[in-house]
Amino acid sequence: xxxxxxxxxxxxxxxxxxxxxxxxxxxxxxxxxxxxxxxxxxxxxxxxxxxxxxxxxxxxxxxxxxxxxxxxxxxxxxxxxxxxxxxxxxxxxxxxxxxxxxxxxxxxxxxxxxxxxxxxxxxxxxxxxxxxxxxxxxxxxxxxxxxxxxxxxxxxxxxxxxxxxxxxxxxxxxxxxxxxxxxxxxxxxxxxxxxxxxxxxxxxxxxxxxxxxxxxxxxxxxxxxxx
Numbered sequence: 001x002x003x004x005x006x007x008x009x010x011x012x013x014x015x016x017x018x019x020x021x022x023x024x025x026x027x028x029x030x031x032x033x034x035x036x037x038x039x040x041x042x043x044x045x046x047x048x049x050x051x052x053x054x055x056x057x058x059x060x061x062x063x064x065x066x067x068x069x070x071x072x073x074x075x076x077x078x079x080x081x082x083x084x085x086x087x088x089x090x091x092x093x094x095x096x097x098x099x100x101x102x103x104x105x106x107x108x109x110x111x112x113x114x115x116x117x118x119x120x121x122x123x124x125x126x127x128x129x130x131x132x133x134x135x136x137x138x139x140x141x142x143x144x145x146x147x148x149x150x151x152x153x154x155x156x157x158x159x160x161x162x163x164x165x166x167x168x169x170x171x172x173x174x175x176x177x178x179x180x181x182x183x184x185x186x187x188x189x190x191x192x193x194x195x196x197x198x199x200x201x202x203x204x205x206x207x208x209x210x211x212x213x214x215x216x217x218x219x220x221x222x223x224x225x226x227x
Contacts, residue, residue, distance in 0.1 A: 001060060001206035001207065001209065002208075002209045002211045003209065003210050003211055003214055004212045006054045006206070006208065006218070007212065007215040007216075009062065009066075009068045009092075010216050012068070013068045013070070013090075013092040016092050016180055019115075020114060022090065022114065024070065024090075028052065028216070029216075031216070032213075032214050032217050035217055035222055035223055036226070039225050040225040042225070046222045046225070047076060047081075047082065048071075048074040048082060049071060049074065049190075049192070049219040049220060050074060050219060051070065051071060051216075051218070051219045051222075052069075052216050052217070052218050053067075053071060053192075053205075053218060054066070054067075054068050055067055055069070055203075055204060055206055057100060057198075057202040057203050057204065058202055058203025058204075058205075058207065062097075063094070063096070063097060064098060065097070065098050065100065066097055067092070067093065067172070068091065069089055069091045069092075070090045070091075071089050071190065072088045073086070073087060074088075074189060075087065075189040077189050077191065078191070084189065085188065085189060086187065087186075087188065088184070088185065089187075089190070090114070090183070091182075091185060092181070092182060092183070093119060093172055093173075093174055093180065093183060094174070094180050095117060095174045095177075095178065095180055095181075096174070096176075097173075097174065098172070099172035099173075100202055101122070101132075101169055101171040101199050102169065102171070102198040102199065103166065103168055103170070103196075103197050104166055105166060105167070105195050106166055106188065106191075106195050107187050107189070107191075107195055108165050108187065109163070109164050109185055109188070110162070110163050110186045111156070111161060111163075111164060111170075111184070112160075112183065112184035112185070112186070113156040113158050113160050113161070113181060113182075113184075114158070114182040115181075116158065116178075116180050116181040117180060118155055118156065118174070118175035118181070119156045119173070119174055119181045120155055120156075120175055121153065121154045121156065121170050121171065121173075122152065122170065123139065123150075123151075123154060123168060123169065123170050124151060124168075124169035124170075125137055125169070126168070131199065132151075132169055132199065134150050135150060136148065136149055136150065137149075137150060137152065139154055139162065140162065140163040141154065141156075141162045142160055142161055161184075169199065192204055192205075205220060
């Protein structure tokens with residue numbers, strides 16, 4: 001994925017965030033130069049991968065398959081230094097864009113439509129062998145529990161949410177004609193290195209072609225703390 005495309009995606013999400021009246025924490029606006037002066041007092045950001053995350057899932061076609069994300073807060077199940085047992089993200093899904101089918105081994109999460117268009121989440125159960133089961137799926141949405149056939153696309157308009165449980169397959173789309181969606185995620189601690197099972201398998205982080213200077217650093221690019 002070209003750095004110029006990553007930069008454009010970040011600027012586009014900044015616009016969508018502003019349009020929906022959401023305010024980002026200060027570290028989301030730090031430049032690469034400003035990061036060079038940050039000491040160990042900001043290790044929580046580095047260690048827990050807070051900040052910007054632009055992914056094309058290694059497929060190099062972000063406009064069709066991809067996501068723009070910001071991890072706002074996160075604990076760390078692998079490091080007792082960090083006591084938070086929860087995480088929060090903002091995500092942008094463009095109209096016409098798709099985020100692939102996957103489940104999480106450990107994480108349960110609420111996915112919330114924070115504004116914009118109508119998002120669609122297709123849901124399946126895991127069949128016990130990490131494949132898509134042809135069984136009815138229990139949907140938990142804004143205090144309501146009900147069952148839908150496997151593969152049903154659950155629509156979420158602004159303000160609506162769905163709870164997704166470990167081993168519950170899901171993907172993300174936007175209802176055509178409704179516009180880009182700003183998505184919220186409130187969850188258990190997030191670990192994108194080990195807790196995603198994609199079906200079919202894809203990558204998680206992009207390979208970056210440096211065709212211009214970075215506008216913001218991604219969450220896996222921070223320099224080591226200044227001593």
